[in-house]
Amino acid sequence: MEIDTGASVSVISQETCKQVFGSDNSLEKSPCSLRTYTGEKIDVLGKRKVTVIYNSQSVDLPITVVKGTGPSLMGRDWLHKLQLNWKSIFKIEQLAHNQEPEKDKELQDLLRKYPQVFKEGLGTLKGTKARIYVDKDATPKYFKARPVPYALKEKIEKELDRLEKGGNIEKVEFSEWAAPIVPIVKPDKSVRICGDYKVTINQVSKLDNYPIPKTDDLYATLSGGQAFSKLDLSQAYQQIVLDKESRKYVTINTHKGLYQYNRLPFGVSSAPGIFQRTMKNLLQGIPRVVVRVDDILITGSSKSEHLNNLETVLGKIQESGMRLNKDKCVFLAPEVVYLGHRIDQYGIYPVESKVKAITEAPEPKNVTELKSYLGMLNYYNRFLPDLSSNLAPLHGLLKKQKRWKWDKSQQEAFELSKTLLKSSKVLVHYDPNKDIILSCDASPYGIGAVLSHKMEDGCDRPVGYVSRTLAPAERNYSVLEKEGLAVIFALKKFHQYLFDRKFTIYTDHKPLIGLFNENKCIPPMAAARIQRWALTLSAYEYKIVYKEGKKNSNADALSRLSLNREGKTEVPAEMIMLMDHMDSTPVTAQQIKAWTRKDPILGQITNYVLKGWPNYRDNDEMRPYFSRKTELSVFDSCLLWGNRVVIPNPGREIILQELHEGHQGISRMKVLARGYVWRAKYGRRN
Known part of the structure; x- marks a missing residue:
């Protein structure tokens, strides 16, 4: 029960009342009429008397029963009768079973009994x-190996050798199926190899849509838990061996030849369902345990029950041969976030961060930002019938010749509108059985997204909002990259809602449809970060749809009124290596930057990449760049096509001379040049 000094009476939800009092549902009539702090009417079902014991005193008090599933509130009527000791309430005390896990002897003794579970290396x-089940009439799909950046070639070969020695993959001479690879550079500069399966097996395999736990089932399993432990399976999917028949479907094609995976790889669309079913079968029957793909949540009504359940789970995992990542496991925590809800010993609640993008949104600074914000409000106006009258001070600033002046009346209207956007009139709880929509957008200085449900009447209702400002380097991204970043940012923020569920992505940037299309190959000459993002998306089951900017106004406003928290700039390792390499030659990155700025064509193309492309080209010299507009990017003021630097005219002869001095012949020289640099040849693609 939560203390609420703003509530005149104490209330309990109908659902909680049933759980506490069971079949005894007799209620007295209640004359009171209740409203929320935003003015919404609360449906009162009646009231009942309950016995309250506090500080050695026992007293019978009335509690009002209301519709819904919200938390129980202790209002001023109870506070007055109980005469609470506020000093002791505000004092923080550490519960015995919530002490630091490292200092909990019982817990540490238990963990030491299962050394194999936490052993380094891949479990089996x-x-x-x-x-992997495939349609009988499916036609095999074979893709050639993609060209590998020279800066990554040695690292890719090293990773392939490591995977082969570990038994994860094995070399094969022939395969009807073959997916190209996408190398992902990790923070330590090593490479992770992933197959682009969305163009091969994912199009024809049968999904194992094993259901995730419903919120009601989750509450029933975890209700009454005093503390929570969350276990993380190390390299989850790859702990499961593939049967021999399925291995041909996950063949990858590399510059070193063909390899088959012997274990379930990342990127296969049926993998989440396979893994969920496997874990459910392994741990079924253990009380107070919930499994969500590679996350296992455990609780108990007491510390001893909790540790008993934990020991049973650890025993099952050790017996199965699987292993946990101890660094990512949490033990005996007072609360956890799980499936989009915050869970503690008192109940289950929506995560506050869902509406943080609205709560902390700064007020508009100009007419453009105000129009964008009002567009979002208008998007949800069917749920807020009295909105127009409340927003009159804001609409007044849009009048022609009206001088911009933000005063108290505008601020009050703005704060009220934010309260309404967070209210139950607009915001709904996440429901895994409803269709999911992810609306994303980017502005020159921010990104934002709204997670929504498609309701029975066809309207969209938001589940949560997220936004942030762009880091200085991110503001130099192309328009395409900013829009892509918005999608990836939203995926990471709403991962718990989206993973292993079908959903639709809305974007108002058409070129993104081609790059992130769920059924198309990842473009080999796209910018490195676009390739990585497309690969990240391949782990999700989604459809991406174009939605005109005016109709995508809910996400547009969040990108323009983004929170004042800058993101960490992602600097791809390939680009760093490429720029470092160029600095060691007679042509430096600084020279290329200066030449690019002065070149009338490249200067204009750079501007298009950063600010958006027109629907026409000025002359034939622009043609090679227009045909590659989704593959061009800007890094450190240098123009790149994929991983290759676009060389301005003054540098072309110098580069050719440097390559020629290697005396490797014209063919070898061309191969070497195409690994690092590019120059436009008008009239044909090169």
Whole structure:
């Protein structure tokens, strides 16, 4: 029960009342009429008497029963009768079972009994192999190996050797199926190899849509838990061995030849369902345990029950041959976030961060920002019938010749509008059984997204909002990259809602449809970060749809009124290596930057990349760049096509001379040049 000094009476929801009092649902009539602090009417079902024991005193008090599933509130009527000791309430005390896990002897003794579970290296599930089911009439899909950047070639070969020695992959001479690879550079500069399966097996395999736990089931399993432990399976999917028949479907094509995966790889669309079913079968029957793909949540009504349940789970995992990532596990925590809800011993609540983008949104600074914000409000106006009258001070600033002046009346209207956007009239709880929509947008200085449900009447209702400002380097991204960043940012923020669920992405940037299309190959000459983002998306089951900017106004406003928190700039390792390499030659990155600025064509193209492309080209010299507009990017004021630097005219002869001095022949010289640099040849693609 939460203390609410703003509530005149104490209330309990109908659902909680049933759980506490069972079949005893007799209620007295209640004459009171209740409203929320935003003015919404609360449906009162009646009231009942309950016995309250506090500080050695027992007293019978009335509690009002209301519709809904919200938390119980202790209002001023109870506070007056109980005469609470506020000093002791505000004092923070550490509960015995919530002490630091490292200092909890019982817990540490328990963990030491299962050393194999936390052993380094990849575990192997015993007795069960995964199978990928493919339509009988499916035509095999074979893709050639993609060209590999020279800066990454040695690292890719090293990773392939490591995977082969570990038994994860094996070399094969022939395969009807083959997916190209996308190398992902990790923070330590090593490379992770992923197959682009969305163009091969994902199009024809049968999904294992194993259901995730419903919120009601989750509450029933975890209700009454005093503390929570969350276990993380190390390299989850790859702990499951593939059956021999399925291995041909996950063949990858590399510059070193063909390799088959022996274990379930990342990027296969049926993998989440296979893994969920496997874990559910492994841990079924253990009380107060919930499994969500590679996250296992455990609780108990007491510390001893909790540790008993934890020991049973650890025993099952050790017996199965699987392993946990101890660094990512949490033990005996007082609260956890799970499936988009915050769970503690008192109940289950929506996560406050869902509406942080609205709560902390700064007020508009000009007419453009105000129009964008009002557009979002208008998007939800069907749920807020009295909105127009409340926003009159804001609409007044849009009048022609009206001088911009933001005073108290505008601020009050703005704060009221934010309260309404967070209210139950607009915001709904996440429901895994409803269609999911992810609306994303970017502005020159911010990104934002809205997660929504498609309701039975066809309207969109928001579940949560997120936004942030762009870091200085991100503001130099192309328009395409900013829009892509908005999608990836939203995926990471709403991952718990989206993973292993079908959903639709709305974007108002058409070129993004081609690059992130769920059924198309990742373009080999797209910018490195676009390739990585497209690969990240391949782990999700989505459809991406173009939505005109005016109709995408809910996400547009968040990108323009983004929170004042800058993101961390992602600097791709390939680009760093490429720029470092160029600095060691007679042509430096600084020279290329200066030449690009002065070149009338490249200067204009750079401007198009950063600010958006027109629908026409000025002359034939622009043609090679227009045909590659989704593959061009800007890094440190230098123009790049994929991983290759676009060389301005003054540098072309110098580069050719430097390459020629290697005396490797014209063919070898061309191959070397195409690995690092590019210059436009008008009239044909090169």
